[in-house]
Amino acid sequence: MIKKVTIDQLKPGMTIVKMASDLWEHLPGLYTKPGLIRSKEQVERIREAGYEQAFIEVKIPGEEPLEKRLDTMLKRSTVDPKQKKRVPFESAIEEAQKAYDKAMTHAHRIIHDAKLGRKVDYESSVETVDQIVDSAIQNPDTLLCLSKLSHFDEYTYTHSINVSAIAVVFGEYLGLGRNELLDLGMAGMFHDLGKTVVSERIINKRGRLSHAEFEEIKRHPGYGYEILHKQGDIPIPIMEAVHDHHEKFNGSGYPGHLTRNNTSALARIISLADVYDALTSDRSYKDAMLPNKALAIMYGMRDQDFDTVEVQSFIKCLGIFPSGSLVKLNSGYYAIVYEANPAQPLQPKVKIILDPDMHPIPSKLVDLAVRHSDSTNRLEIVECADPAVYRINLKPYLTRKR
Ligand SMILES: [Fe+2]
Secondary structure (H helix, E strand, O other), rough: OOOEEEEHHHOOOEEEEOOOHHHOOOOOOEEOOOOOOOOOHHHHHHHHOOEEEEEEEOOOOOOOOOOHHHHHHHHHOOOOOOOOOOOHHHHHHHHHHHHHHHHHHHHHHHHHHOOOOOOHHHHHHHHHHHHHHHHHHHHHHHHHHHHHHHHOOOHHHHHHHHHHHHHHHHHHHHOOOHHHHHHHHHHHHHHHOOOOHHHHHHHHOOOOOOOHHHHHHHOHHHHHHHHHHHHHOOOOOHHHHHOOOOOOOOOOOOOOOEEEHOOOOOHHHHHHHHHHHHHHHHEEEEOOOOOOHHHHHHHHEEEEEEEEHHHOOOOOHOOOOOOOEEEEEEOOOEEEEEEEOOOOOOOOOOEEOOOOOOOOEEEOOOEEOOOOOOOOOOOOOEEEEHHHHHHOOOOHHHHHOO
């Protein structure tokens, strides 16, 4: 299991977990060099360098692997009895792709306008987010797939759309109404608008920021609020969510050090979507974390950064193998997860696309929860695979019919 500890709690023998480097914005004093802590002197050096916290791997004797434990945890909670009616993935993906692409163009425009000090076009933002909400209602897995399989070279834009889409999918899962989903999607799209005020040198700096630079970064939620407030036509819940998207459960966030009960549900949902997207679509690409690992990290942030029940619901919504994950099956073949199965989280619907030698094959849709008559062994997921390692672009496989 993964746990977040303070440097005071760090001891020789503990193993630091490999992290995405983009997490600095959420956890500024995070020590991220993976590997075993070998001595007290090493802990002392880490402390002297100014680090405050780290994620460690905690081994519990006889403990089941994470996926199995999450499976048990999710099965214990009841599945929504009024199973929502969904449009099948294959029919919904084209509309979702259009909504996603349109949102990308829109994100370019509003970020450009904000940089020039122009008004952000609220009306067309509503129109854009409206289509994202439609897609989430039709089939949320399409958006989750697109958010994970889009190129990361335009991080600023993809990140704002991904946070918007993931937040709307989670809000829909929680049963929010259409207007709330619209506000949520808008807050996701606008959440980092304040970064357009911060110098690009600081935004694009790789590695650790100086104290002064981080103080400036911490002002971006407030800058975003001011940009939107000046417009005069943005609903208050959206502005509040933008202002509070870096606040944490225990009050250790910024800018207001607000605890959980002093932030809105919209702000907390944006915060979950923001951290998940930062972990899984790291700017440097190679550091992007597999979705199931990212969820394990986020579970390790419960009671500190996130409300335990809320982060559990988020994991349940995305599934143990979130849509868009590349997985290896026990047959040796590789598949993309395209539809979660809330009742059987280890057995989602998948599209088999690569043979054991990673050669493309005519794709085949398989529901892992159904035993097929032509196979003696049930197909199972054995592990998550990293598309970046194999240099595969999975996106074309989603829309390809065969
Ligand atoms: Fe932010």
